[in-house]
Amino acid sequence: MLTRDDDTPEASGGRGDVHGEATAVRRAGRAGRLARRREARVGLAFLAPMLLLFLVFRFGPTLGGALLSLTDYRLNGEWEFIGAENYTRLMGDDLFWESLGVTAVYTAIFVPMTVLLSLGTAVLLHRTVWARGFFRGVFFLPYVTSVVLAAVIWKWIYDLEDGLLNQALSLVSIGPIDFLGDEHLVLSSIAVTSAWKGFGYSMLILLAGLQSIPREVVEAATIDGATAWQRFRWVTLPLLRPVLFFVLVIEAIGAFQVFDAMYVMTSGGPVRASYSLVYFLYDSGFKFFDFGYASAIGIVLFVVVLVFSLIQRRLIGREAD
Incomplete structure (x- = not known):
């Protein structure tokens, strides 16, 4: 009796090996993505203090100066919005x-x-x-x-x-x-x-x-x-x-x-x-x-x-x- 090649034990074993390799590749890819995300979070944690200082002492005064330019600000703290x-x-x-x-x-x-x-x-x-x-x-x-x-x-x-x-x-x-x-x-x-x-x-x-x-x-x-x-x-x-x-x-x-x-x-x-x-x-x-x-x-x-x-x-x- 003739049999299909893919029904042989060797063929079945080959398919199992391919399936196992694909599963291993997916797991490795998932592990790599998790590792990169973990590294990104760690890097962001180290960067956060400097980023916070930049936002507070650089971006903050710049934004404050832009808003102040739209006002008539007085030395006693009183101000009036005058637009452009x-x-x-x-x-x-x-x-x-x-x-x-x-x-x-x-x-x-x-x-x-x-x-x-x-x-x-x-x-x-x-x-x-x-x-x-x-x-x-x-x-x-x-x-x-x-x-x-x-x-x-x-x-x-x-x-x-x-x-x-x-x-x-x-x-x-x-x-x-x-x-x-x-x-x-x-x-x-x-x-x-x-x-x-x-x-x-x-x-x-x-x-x-x-x-x-x-x-x-x-x-x-x-x-x-x-x-x-x-x-x-x-x-x-x-x-x-x-x-x-x-x-x-x-x-x-x-x-x-x-x-x-x-x-x-x-x-x-x-x-x-x-x-x-x-x-x-x-x-x-x-x-x-x-x-x-x-x-x-x-x-x-x-x-x-x-x-x-x-x-x-x-x-x-x-x-x-």
């Missing part, structure tokens, strides 16, 4: 547009100066083998110093009569130059101070980006006969674009928020030539106690920085991706 009146008033305030222009000019000076200084220093350190750690620490040292201390030091360097820079210029029969008293030089002078203070941070980021570039790519370009400039222009710089985009964004955000150096070195002068947007916010809130108006300035500053970052993302970030 603060924003309407802001758009017609000449001092707002003047301070925004000062901030934009300062940003246009500070950001390229800092990025070029950081990139140049990072490239030199990347090519230097001897005492690289020492020089990296020396260049980063100004970043960890106080902004006020740096501003005081550079205010003395720029001093019209006893400043170190004017004394050096006098040796070659130049000057004296009133770096902080000339409305055409004051923003550049403050930008130099801020660049000296903060370029070390961007330098370290760019240096890390340079060290992450595969050496084989650079060596292949060298073998093909590319010069040092060609290797930097066509190999290093394109591969460095994601890091460069990040540096540009953080330096632009820092430039739009400039206040300390201007407050210490010039007090917003001369003739409001260094009167930044944050300085305007400070005066509105803590000099005239117009907290709703100051909050509106802060929200507008946030929007300006966001738009500027999105523009940079469109111009540089997409190419980097």
Whole structure:
């Protein structure tokens, strides 16, 4: 009598083995999902304190400032909801547009100066083998110093009569130059101070980006006969674009928020030539106690920085991706 192959004991055993393997795979998959969920819950438990602090001390004040900008808040705690009146008033305030222009000019000076200084220093350190750690620490040292201390030091360097820079210029029969008293030089002078203070941070980021570039790519370009400039222009710089985009964004955000150096070195002068947007916010809130108006300035500053970052993302970030 003929029998079907799948009725044989061997066939029945084969089906049982397949069924058992499928069951084992399902159990393993279920166990893996449970393990991943357990790991996610544990990770969330470790993250929860920091997330709570972020919500309370970051997101909370931001939301509070946005709500405060819609009110007429008084120093005694009384307030009145006025809607968008603060924003309407802001758009017609000449001092707002003047301070925004000062901030934009300062940003246009500070950001390229800092990025070029950081990139140049990072490239030199990347090519230097001897005492690289020492020089990296020396260049980063100004970043960890106080902004006020740096501003005081550079205010003395720029001093019209006893400043170190004017004394050096006098040796070659130049000057004296009133770096902080000339409305055409004051923003550049403050930008130099801020660049000296903060370029070390961007330098370290760019240096890390340079060290992450595969050496084989650079060596292949060298073998093909590319010069040092060609290797930097066509190999290093394109591969460095994601890091460069990040540096540009953080330096632009820092430039739009400039206040300390201007407050210490010039007090917003001369003739409001260094009167930044944050300085305007400070005066509105803590000099005239117009907290709703100051909050509106802060929200507008946030929007300006966001738009500027999105523009940079469109111009540089997409190419980097």
